[in-house]
């Protein structure tokens with residue numbers, strides 16, 4: 001799964017939703033892969049207002065990518081900033097999480113990731 | 128100017144909604160001048176010939192589009208129409224190579240008749256070479272005949288249209304994505320043609336983010352990716368995504384079509400316990416912050432055979448050991464969490480609520496559902512105060528039919544808070560609960576007996 005996916009996913013346990021610690025989930029024992037994907041600036045500009053920037057900064061650092069600036073660029077800034085486009089594209093669209101776990105910072109639940117597919121099914125005592 | 132769209136005469140109720148969706152995607156101002164479900168010929172008014180070409184280039188159900196030069200109930204009306212409205216255009220086509228053909232719907236012409244009809248257009252004065260293949264310009268006389276006209280001995284069509292060819296739809300895409308040649312499919316994989324139409328209705332396009340919460344083998348994400356979108360999906364059954372032991376997988380399907388770069392992410396999840404981040408609905412959002420998707424496309428399960436299940440235990444009192452066992456075992460990688468049956472109507476409601484929460488303004492939800500239950504009781508089209516119905520298309524089979532319903536996420540400020548309040552009250556008194564679900568009742572009582 002592309003790293004972008006991590007910005008969309010929170011803990012599936014309903015009682016965790018209210019807690020800010022349940023997002024983003026924290027990768028553990030992560031194995032990453034990288035694909036060559038054609039850069040689409042329009043996609044990144046569309047994504048910008050949907051991305052939770054603080055969560056992305058956390059994910060980026062946790063996966064060993066360079067620290068992102070504190071504030072997200074504006075759409076105009078992003079369009080004009082080739083390096084920023086390239087960096088975001090590499091992180092969000094080209095990097096894949098293949099194996100490992102995604103851990104909730106609130107309840108500690110670990111969601112397994114195998115062959116790039118995360119499993120969010122919960123046992124009955126958590127639904 | 129007016130343009131003629133030549134549709135295929137199939138999936139009739141899907142044709143206009145598809146073209147209207149394409150007009151939205153391309154930002155083209157289109158007015159429908161004449162259209163009928165019984166005819167493959169549709170007349171629309173568009174700003175330019177370039178717009179006409181652009182409009183239909185990714186249509187699955189439109190075969191071609193033509194500049195309309197004339198029409199009428201008989202040939203002499205067509206000729207006078209052509210003379211009146213297009214004589215200033217003729218000289219443009221004086222020397223180019225060209226082709227003339229007749230497209231008779233539900234009727235036929237002998238070769239001699241064809242020649243004499245084509246010759247009746249001689250006044251156009253085209254002097255260039257005639258080429259049956261690769262001509263610079265193609266002119267077509269369309270004939271709309273009464274049904275069964277040949278056996279009935281009807282001599283002439285009801286109506287004629289004459290036009291200059293501009294461009295074709297994407298009739299090759301259903302072949303490219305044909306299930307028969309797809310590496311990995313299941314019994315519920317959506318047919319390629321209809322998956323592509325669904326992606327069009329949901330406005331899939333480059334730069335957009337689409338999601339299928341009942342992804343199965345991935346038919347909808349594949350169709351969306353084919354149109355340039357980045358597609359996400361999930362399914363309660365992880366095996367459907369992971370595929371079989373012969374390495375036939377959902378990802379492999381994307382690979383087969385060269386669409387891997389647009390595969391966003393696939394994960395195992397129950398829609399009613401979804402890990403997708405959401406914020407509660409409000410009345411003053413900016414239209415995008417906190418929301419993720421441009422489109423949601425799916426074919427939800429609607430019965431036992433299709434595997435309509437959610438996480439949980441059906442009757443915890445009867446099986447008190449299930450929960451403690453889950454507590455003990457859930458960290459085991461092979462642990463399979465228990466599931467319980469769920470009401471189809473409640474599932475529809477969950478889909479609408481989820482879509483209202485996660486679609487950006489004007490984003491679309493397009494999903495399939497059966498028209499009636501096993502007892503032939505019509506299932507009402509579900510509604511939600513944040514979603515406006517855009518179109519309802521019906522596909523009929525021998526014994527049943529299903530609908531493709533498309534909604535538009537309206538901006539928060541347009542939502543009627545009273546409707547939202549009424550909805551919350553209805554839910555709190557359990558109107559969507561199982562006992563009021565005749566469909567599920569009929570279905571499950573059969574299986575449980």
Ligand SMILES: C[S@@+](CC[C@H](N)C(=O)[O-])C[C@H]1O[C@@H](n2cnc3c(N)ncnc32)[C@H](O)[C@@H]1O
Pocket residue numbers: 313315316317340341342343344345346347361362363364367396397398399425426427428433434435436437438
């Ligand atoms: C009709 S199939 C969809 C097939 C898919 N469109 C394809 O082309 O392969 C319905 C899917 O919904 C899944 N499903 C059933 N209950 C679910 C739930 N509660 N949450 C998510 N997916 C569910 C089933 O496992 C099944 O794969």
